[in-house]
Amino acid sequence: MKRTIRTTVVTVGALIAALGLPAGPAHADPVPRIDLRVLVVSDGGPSTDAIAAELAAAGTPYTTVDLTQPGRTVIDAGFLADTVDSRPRAKFQAVVLPDDNPFPAGSAEMAALAAYERTYDIPQVDAYTYARPEAGLQYPVDGGYAGSLDGRQAQVTAAGRSGPFGYLDGAVPFEDNDPSVGESWAYLSRPAAGADFTPYVEAAIPGRTATGTLVGEYRHDGRRELVVTFVYNRYQQQFRLLARGIVEWMTGGVHLGASRNYFSVHVDDVFAADDRWNSTLDCTPGDVDCTDPNATPDPIRMTAADVDHAAAWQNSKDFTLDFAYNGAGSVDHREDNGGRDPLADRLIARRGEFRWINHTYSHPFLGCVQDISVVPWKCATDTDGSIRWTSRNDISDEIAVNRVWGQIAGLPLVNDELVTGEHSGMKVLPQQPQDNPHLAPALGDNGIAWLGSDNSREPAQRRVGPATTVPRHPMNVFYNAGRAAEQVDEYNWIYTSRAQGGSGICEDNPGTTTCLPAPLDTATGYAGHIVPLETRIALGHALSNDPKPHFIHQSNLAEDRIAYPVLDGVLDGYRALFTDDTPLVNPRMRDIGAELKRRGDWRAALGAGQVTAYRVGTTVSVDAPSGLAVTATLPAGSTLRGAAFGQAYAGAVSGWTASGSTPLVFTLPASAAPVADAATGRAKVTRPAPRTRVPAGVTDPRTRVPAGVTLPQARVPAGVTDPVGHSADG
Template sequence: MTKPNLSRRLPPLLALSLLLGACSQAPSTPTTSAPTTTTAPVSSPAEAHLGLGEAGVLPGGAPINQDASRNARLGPVTVPPGKGLSAQAFWGDLTSLVQLRVLVLHTGTGDFGLSTARALLRQNGIPFTEVDTTATTLTPEQLRSSLGVGLYSGVVLTSSALTVQDSSGAYVSALNADEWNTLFAYERAFRVRQLALFGYPQATPEDYGLRAVPGTESASTDVTVTPEGRSVFPDLTASALPIRNAFNYPTQLTPVPGVSTTPLLRDQAGNILAATSTAPDGRERLILTAAENPNLLHTQLLGYGLMQWLTRGVHLGEYRRFLQVDVDDWFSASDVFDPATGQVRPGAYRFGAQDAVSLRDQQSAIRAEFPLARNFRLAQAFNGFRADPAAPNTCAPDSTVKDALSAVTKCVAGSFDWVNHTRDHFLMDTMSYADSLTEIQTNFEIAAQLGLPVSRQAFVTPEHSGLGWYSPAPGTPKQDFGLQAGNAEMLRAAQDAGIRYVASNHSVLSQWNPECPNCGVTSPLNPNVLLVPRWPNNVGYDTTTPAEAAGRYNAVYGPRGTAPYHDHDLSYEEFLGSESRLGVLHILNGTAWPTYMHVGNQREYAPGRSLVTDWVRAVLSDYSRYSTLPLNTLKWDDLGAYVAGRTAYEKDKEQIVATWDRNTNLVTVRYLGPWNRAATMYLTGTNSTQGSTTTYGGRNLTRMKVGALGALLPVQPR
């Protein structure tokens, strides 16, 4: 049923986008966006740069525009009266069955909480249905089937009262009293949990047992997890969690008959910013009184626990975290940026034998220092044209060895994953089939001669060339002409060489799928090739020392740079802090995408130090300060296979129906697509020996094929 246009939406808030502009061999460029509020427009171009993270900075970015978060206001809400309709329709022919799908109730495309709900559910691969409560009347028929099966196993409210403003500016709920009663009756009948992503503590439309503490509202605070909160956020550490650029309402408990409230997060004054609450009718609810946004650190850190609580740890899809780092151009010489002159010296540095031995030891030290990354392994994308296959296998070559790096490469080969980057590093935008095949196959032959354990199905093209992102004329910036403008002959050669997975650039819009953040992209020129996006960062390709890295960055974004952004030149420590916070956010969003750097960044500029391992250590230090969830590192062949499986699931999941019997804790899964094929399915919270099962965060994640005949799996709810 369609509703009349009864209200206007609240101004969108915190509509921040993680937009990275970067090229393969240059710092990423900060992206300008329109302001996210109509009441406080941006006053200067610098303020238009969006930011994120603990300190509110984007790579190359200034502090974010705080006006959007300051306008993230809610308040006492009036619930429109209904017609007094009874919810008795729920009580006929109900079952103990619910489908593993989440209902998202929102107030339209401008709803500030909608992007958060979408992001958290997509990261976990959880199917969901959105209902715009300003346009659709909520009825029992939307919530349970004619056979008495509940259609949703969890409910997300973008704000606790689904707040909009009427023509006078007063806060009203988009649902009337009948609709709220319908929703509550459903949640009670099917034991479905409700998550409010942002809420003003009040008694309507229902009371959580919390009240705001006047005068404590702010856009910045720190919170810690309470002892009781560890049942919801078991992975979070005792460190204070920073909430930045997000308006929040600190609260205190208030006695409410029949309501039991458990604080989850408290600020330094002891005020509550998140709590679970049991309603008088037994329904379970969780409310956050700080605004959320998927590009903010606190939202991503809380997201895993929130989704597990909402679904009781049983849902379609899966969530894991990854630390993948690619380093391009092993064996090649590196350009070097001179911070004193601002000039680049072409080919001025070549990664050396001692650098390689030290890098192996630095990697081992990182594993020992950070148990959460105990299987961390750098992936080296190599160009074999300068390698000497006849070099001896030794980590201590003497002066008689023609190419010391080749000798040491043989010695440290087992320490890294190796990925084909072509023999000569020629751009492949217009390369012929024959030349492309020669570049790939010859490099594989060199790998075999050197004894490199190379990933055979993965490939990194030089500068992500051949994928439709190229310079239209010499000396001009690269442009995104789309994957259709790529090199089909190169892709055909790659396929014939056994390649199935090709690295793409996440900063190029056509080379990743914003609607499916965990999906690879099937090449439109060759359906047998899957593109796996890689994250750029601001460690310049032509930098080998801290002075060069900071100087390169400041030459662009410092006050005297080509794109002035900061009010001072950043020190190396400040630069590294900004970059590491972005790296942490990439980890938290659950994608398996590698961050890519370049071989000059691996120079041992001081004993046991390199720009690459400095970045890795900074990321791991920031991450482990807040979370105890382990980080996965996969070899490229395994990474490609994982991305292929997750991509297949994401494309099929709307035709996968999973029904959970709450009485028996058995889940029936069926694929409703073509009868003669099976779909890839992920199920979290299983207690099954079927398929392939991995344990992560204390939960079993099962991957298996499922067809029209279906499968029956036992589950263990939290």
């Protein structure tokens, strides 16, 4: 059980009444306790939302005060600080504001925040602010710039690389995904005269040789602010690149939660063949919905040369693919070819170079029995109207026989992982709104603990009997395409209008963001449109602390080998942006599942108020339910129970550790001790902020997204089913 900490709110003395400096010598004051929680003050805009999303994804506790909501919490001294067991307590380790001062002139709330930040040396992030002297910067009209940064490239300064953004190699490219849409807006300027301001990220001022700051630290009045002068949302690459540094700056590198960049790729249907898209029929012969009587399946299957290419590619990228295999594919091929199967021979010979996942023996549909007499198919029923299901024995045989086949072939298997064909057995809307009731028992029969699912259909992890799902991102590189031209043809059919010969899915779901204004050229559309888009989407997942694997198919490694340009784009693009101590993490399926499960348990405990964490000097204490895996990010050299804590990543250490019957106590290195004024024990006070007003005729737009600037949100809007999930056969 979680221990209860007695809290007494002190209402006397200057500390709480005005959050001023205490009377008496500094040595008489106990070192304050700083709770490991962030205060996010939101105006409903995308920038504070983006920072909150970053904290949530990492598992870092935060409290939101929404300035747009009536009856909201008032920010005052009692809300910000109190005393616990005779020790002053700061309830928040950092403050995030929409801009440098979102309150009305003379606001008591801003005064309380400023006093709080001075007293406890609490840093403040200005999520998106106008460049002005109150933020330590010149106005952009004074030789700076106000406008779009679409397609431009910013750079981390030397101070940024030696400070909070040291995980970046230097470049911070700004997206330009649609030339007809404004996607970014920024104010570029130089530090104001006399301001104690350190630029961390800069960009060239258009039309000039000078640069202007986009992110920098402003020190004034005994306070520290991270000033950000460009607008962003949680999905844009420029924010994703800088998000880690923003959090590390505001927390001093000491916080609950952790973040890494992940990328894993599952290749389904290995040993089997995938049926090819027919450009004349606009369907895939062999698929249940391609009912033309003249349709003849045209299989796509890897060759031995494709295996050698895959192995060589892995070695060149320091990356490992996960092969989800179907043993019947090789058995059938040998039966049809006099016992010969060069593909299987080569795969088995090089089996130790890949990771392997059971994908069932013959890749059948394991849900309801499909009635394919209608399009789209429906679940077959018995005479009493009950659904006919694939039996427990049939499901179990598919799992067990494939496992035995793999063991005989010497594949290095992990037997508790499974991906069913098309993710079948689990619910498939609209035809099958529930799991096959025989699936869970069959999983138990075979000791399956981790079950692959389709993230475009079920993004949340869930239990299926004894197994826990591992949602996988489908890539828009289709299972039924081995050549670039047929990939483009199918892409055109899916994402163009009916008048253009397409499926009309975009007319039915106009929010789908992959829709095309006109068909792509089949000769150039893959390299020119699809590859850059899919690269950006997959890299966006990798930069979002998202460990979920992506999946493609063996057909994409055959013939034109169309998967590699996308994979190269992700891996090469990533390595051009990050330092060597911030690698892409490439876990296998069960490790991904365990990570997602730990995160779910952690979020639940945070939401229930079961975790208390705070810092006193160089000691961090975390009190959590016994057995809960606790996650934290700390400076390199931190210890737990006298032993080194965590794994090194991005210049820090982080990881999971189980809580016990007593609080976890971490010790930070001496270099992480707070810097204090020798006379007062408090943060040093620097020169005051300039009080210059906005010049006449200059509008201060710091809290608004300028007219004409559109910030794209998600690739697939809420409520819209991603068509990729339907065309990417699992």
